[in-house]
Amino acid sequence: MPFQAFDTSLESRPIRDIAYEQLKHAIITGQIPAGSRIVETVYADQLHISRTPLREALRKLERDGLVEYVLHRGVVVRAFTIDDIDEIFTIRNAMMMLILPSVVQNATAEKIQELRDILKQMDAEYERADAEALAISNRLFHGTMEHISDKLRILRVIDSQEEYIKRFQATTIASVVRRTNAHQEHHDMVNLLEKKDLDGLKILFQHHFEESKETCLSAVREKKLIEINE
Amino acid sequence: MPFQAFDTSLESRPIRDIAYEQLKHAIITGQIPAGSRIVETVYADQLHISRTPLREALRKLERDGLVEYVLHRGVVVRAFTIDDIDEIFTIRNAMMMLILPSVVQNATAEKIQELRDILKQMDAEYERADAEALAISNRLFHGTMEHISDKLRILRVIDSQEEYIKRFQATTIASVVRRTNAHQEHHDMVNLLEKKDLDGLKILFQHHFEESKETCLSAVREKKLIEINE
DNA sequence: ATTATATTTATTGTATACAAATTTGGTTTC
DNA sequence: GAAACCAAATTTGTATACAATAAATATAAT
Numbered sequence: 001m002p003f004q005a006f007d008t009s010l011e012s013r014p015i016r017d018i019a020y021e022q023l024k025h026a027i028i029t030g031q032i033p034a035g036s037r038i039v040e041t042v043y044a045d046q047l048h049i050s051r052t053p054l055r056e057a058l059r060k061l062e063r064d065g066l067v068e069y070v071l072h073r074g075v076v077v078r079a080f081t082i083d084d085i086d087e088i089f090t091i092r093n094a095m096m097m098l099i100l101p102s103v104v105q106n107a108t109a110e111k112i113q114e115l116r117d118i119l120k121q122m123d124a125e126y127e128r129a130d131a132e133a134l135a136i137s138n139r140l141f142h143g144t145m146e147h148i149s150d151k152l153r154i155l156r157v158i159d160s161q162e163e164y165i166k167r168f169q170a171t172t173i174a175s176v177v178r179r180t181n182a183h184q185e186h187h188d189m190v191n192l193l194e195k196k197d198l199d200g201l202k203i204l205f206q207h208h209f210e211e212s213k214e215t216c217l218s219a220v221r222e223k224k225l226i227e228i229n230e
Numbered sequence: 231m232p233f234q235a236f237d238t239s240l241e242s243r244p245i246r247d248i249a250y251e252q253l254k255h256a257i258i259t260g261q262i263p264a265g266s267r268i269v270e271t272v273y274a275d276q277l278h279i280s281r282t283p284l285r286e287a288l289r290k291l292e293r294d295g296l297v298e299y300v301l302h303r304g305v306v307v308r309a310f311t312i313d314d315i316d317e318i319f320t321i322r323n324a325m326m327m328l329i330l331p332s333v334v335q336n337a338t339a340e341k342i343q344e345l346r347d348i349l350k351q352m353d354a355e356y357e358r359a360d361a362e363a364l365a366i367s368n369r370l371f372h373g374t375m376e377h378i379s380d381k382l383r384i385l386r387v388i389d390s391q392e393e394y395i396k397r398f399q400a401t402t403i404a405s406v407v408r409r410t411n412a413h414q415e416h417h418d419m420v421n422l423l424e425k426k427d428l429d430g431l432k433i434l435f436q437h438h439f440e441e442s443k444e445t446c447l448s449a450v451r452e453k454k455l456i457e458i459n460e
Numbered sequence: 461a462t463t464a465t466a467t468t469t470a471t472t473g474t475a476t477a478c479a480a481a482t483t484t485g486g487t488t489t490c
Numbered sequence: 491g492a493a494a495c496c497a498a499a500t501t502t503g504t505a506t507a508c509a510a511t512a513a514a515t516a517t518a519a520t
Contacts, residue, residue: 013301014503016289039471050505051472052282059246059286063293065386071243072472072511087383094324153317156295157387244473269501280475281502302481302502 016053019043020060027066027077028166034079038067064163080164082217088164089213095158096205099149104198106148115144115190126183134179139166141186145193178215182208246283249273250290257296257307258396264309268297294393310394312447318394319443325388326435329379334428336378345374345420356413364409369396371416375423398446408445412438 023043026032044054058075061067067075118141125133139162146155185208192200253273256262274284288305291297297305348371355363369392376385415438422430 016503041471052504052506055472056286056289059289060293063290073513074472084383087381090328091325091384091387094328095321098320098324151317153314153391154321157321157390160387160390161383246473271501282474282476285502303483304502 014053015047015049016056019047019049019054020057022047023057023061024064024066024163027061028163032077034077036077037073038075038077040074064160066163082220084164085213085217085220088161089209089216091161092158092165093206093209095154095161096146096209097202099146099151099154100201100205101198102149102151103145104193104196104201106150107193107196111144111148112190112194115141115193118144119187119190122183122186126179131179138182138186145189175215175219178211181211244283245277245279246286249277249279249284250287252277253287253291254294254296254393257291258393262307264307266307267303268305268307270304294390296393312450314394315398315443315447315450318391319439319446321391322388322395323436323439325384325391326376326439327432329376329381329384330431330435331428332379332381333375334423334426334431336380337423337426341374341378342420342424345371345423348374349416349420352413352416356409361409368412368416375419398450405445405449408441411441 023032023038032038038058040051040054040058044051047054058067058069062069062075066078068078069075118137122134122137122141125137146158149155185204188204189201189208192204253262253268262268268288270281270284270288274281277284288297288299292299292305296308298308299305348367352364352367352371355367376388379385415434418434419431419438422434
């Protein structure tokens with residue numbers, strides 16, 4: 001079976017959304033490599049669904065920019081370039097700068113505690129060098145931080161970029177030295193937030209993203225991870 | 231007929247895309263007001279197509295954030311708040327700041343001439359106070375300027391926000407005083423670009439968007455143009 | 461042999477059919 | 491008269507069927 005299915009069913013939820021999540025996951029993790037053509041019948045059979053909901057899922061992926069559509073030829077998984085990674089982190093950073101003021105302003109004691117709870121768990125994951133778990137917690141941490149601002153549209157932009165970052169996050173987290181620094185930086189973030197030090201946070205986040213980007217870029221350059229289109 | 235259809239057919243292009251464009255247009259122009267429920271059969275009949283391509287169009291609109299999906303209840307046109315407008319212009323401005331350096335760097339004589347040609351046409355439209363034509367030219371002008379940078383992902387973010395701005399652009403352009411100032415500013419932009427004055431451009435664009443936002447916000451507040459959800 | 465041209469096959473595009481769920485209206489019951 | 495319940499109608503969710511287009515293969519002509 002070309003890509004692993006994971007159960008997300010739970011209650012009654014349109015299977016087009018389940019298909020959407022699964023395909024997205026498979027693309028992000030590279031199970032379906034860039035350049036691959038997604039033939040509807042193949043994936044419909046694999047997911048044991050009909051073409052109708054699968055096509056609806058594809059239309060969503062199309063708007064997400066994860067796949068490209070060619071007339072009468074169906075969809076193809078889009079490739080990445082070094083420039084893409086650079087832009088993604090640039091956008092991410094700019095958006096963070098925009099919401100930081102309201103994050104500082106809205107940060108209640110409860111919210112800070114919530115962040116500390118996540119950090120506590122990350123400490124444990126860090127100790128046992130569980131990169132997989134750290135990747136998930138990392139997203140949770142950043143997501144929680146960002147959602148303290150209630151800038152819904154900006155969060156939406158961050159989310160859309162996030163999709164792409166995930167695709168390289170494994171690479172970034174794999175770097176031991178970066179993992180150590182990033183872990184310390186996460187602690188610093190919460191401390192600065194508690195002190196409501198906006199300027200300090202701005203500098204720290206800028207640094208945080210810059211380092212992540214560089215780690216990611218060098219890892220990608222070394223391993224030539226970027227897939228070539230067509 | 232609740233909303234006017236316009237012919238985009240031309241060659242062979244999936245009708246789901248035509249449906250998508252038409253629905254998008256109808257939502258942006260307010261022909262389908264916020265809060266409206268989009269019943270599939272109603273619009274499929276109206277567009278003389280079946281539900282299948284219509285649904286695919288809806289999935290795209292869903293990812294665009296123009297409509298909201300509720301389980302087993304279909305899609306509803308999303309409403310706007312004052313905060314939305316504020317965020318949209320904030321994002322727009324931040325993105326412009328990100329691409330301005332590469333716009334200045336990549337601006338060839340040809341590109342500047344292209345901008346001047348557009349300005350020439352806008353002069354005429356401004357003279358005869360053709361707000362409708364100005365709105366279109368305005369987008370062309372900004373779009374051309376932005377595309378001088380080849381930051382594809384950032385342009386994508388700008389584009390996605392643009393959808394929403396369109397919805398209020400008529401309002402902004404309708405203001406006579408804002409129209410005059412904006413028109414002058416457009417000329418200034420090209421002059422500064424020719425001089426490769428990055429700092430000047432940054433200040434001008436920041437001002438340009440700030441003024442547009444304020445005009446838009448006050449117009450909306452006065453006329454209570456914001457539609458209420460549910 | 462190579463090109464040109466049918467012919468078949470694979471795949472996407474659209475329509476229709478049916479199932480599942482929700483809403484609506486009415487009837488019954490207290 | 492209000493609440494609870496049942497039935498019909500509406501609407502979404504999914505599957506299937508068929509049409510249209512493109513790709514692949516085979517066949518024919520030079």
